Amino acid sequence: MTRHLLPLTLMPLALAAAIAFPAMAGAADSQPAPRIIVSGEGQATAAPDLALLTLSVMREAKTARAALDANNDAMAAVIAAMKSAGIKDRDLQTAGIQINPRYNYTNKPDGSQEAELVAYQVTNTLSVRIRDIDKTGDILDKAVSLGVNQGGGIAFSNEDPSAAVTEARKKAVADAMAKAKTLADAAGVSIGRVLEITDQNIAPPPMPINAKAFDAAGAAVPVQAGENSYVVQVTVTFELK
Template identity: 40%
Template sequence: MPLARTTAALAVTLLALAAAPEAAALPRPPGVATAEAPRPATVTVTGEGSATAEPDLAVVTAGVEAVAKTPQKALDAQNKAAAALLRAAREQGVADRDIRTESVSLNPVYAYPDGTSQLKGYQATQTFSLKVREVDRTGAVLQALTDATGTAGRIHSVTFDVADPGPLRARAREAAHRDAHAKAEQYARLSGHHLGRLVSLTEGPTGSPAPVPPAADAPGGGGAGVPVAPGEIRATATVTAVYELY
């Protein structure tokens, strides 16, 4: 009978262990580390890319300036010249939404004939920015502004750009990604590995679309009027990519 009871108790213990296998796991002795799979080698590369496009927008900064003996006369002369500038811009097809006053000022003008200041009059100025959405009409717009304002007119700058920089930036990012992948493939081959999965991708500083300086002998364009050279617009992008090697 004692032997039968012992056999039954052993059978019950075995069934309990089978039902709860985690209970059969023996505790790991202190100081024994679990073996970990070796981490794969990685390669980190930086990709650079750029894309260009023809400008479809010209931003003209122009203004008027008038000097007179009194503040009111200076303002009157400035107002008349500014009205002529705005009228000429609208006649050239520049929409009201694309015309913005950038600054207005009225300042005294002094002379120093004998080392002491003498008030000569007042100078009134106003500056505008105008978006010309037909780039080939930029020269004609510049000429019209100059003709309308005469000696009071001032042309400060002309900048060419793209109205929607999104697609241009996207193409620059694609070029940067291709460059990073090509570099990673080369490093994998040189080190006797194969290129694995992409672990991380970080975008670096992205250059805003900017005009590319035209060549010195670039032909002038911009339609009839003041010759201009629109050139092209370039966007740049950089990415840092980490790939596994196997």
């Protein structure tokens, strides 16, 4: 289950409850009203409707031109397979192309090393958005059989997570209010109006995969989408009465 952590803090305050009172009763007019600052957390889940893949093809040859040509042919076959599986052009994006020389190093009698250029490696990385996540395993299997041979990433997401995030926010605020009431009751005071609420969004990284672990001759790669958990953390400042 992917955990989407959405801590809600716009001000540098520790997520711990704190109650502040004026230093002197006689200076009430010049001191801010007593307040309490608490943190709250809420969580809501949603079934993912998008699979996000990062697939890489690496080819090696004696010259950079030959390596690039071989890579182009392999990646073209992968892209054609993606389109034949129903992936639209808007959901296919080249994420990067790298051309790197590969050297062999030998030790010389004087203790130094001699570098010999033996090949060039070309790596092309493709980002794929799959809107029918039931096809994810088949698409992975087909991509590997056609030339994907480098580790990439897979993540399951929601095209519109706003409903789940809204539910999590409501639960987080309710949690903060319950904490504030408990602390205020223990201190012999009561909570008043809300002075400030803050939040912040943080997305999780994708889960790494290893293309070499897939058996291109076997059945489709087993993939479980699970559900996405959206967690919201809030910091709320209440006035005390």
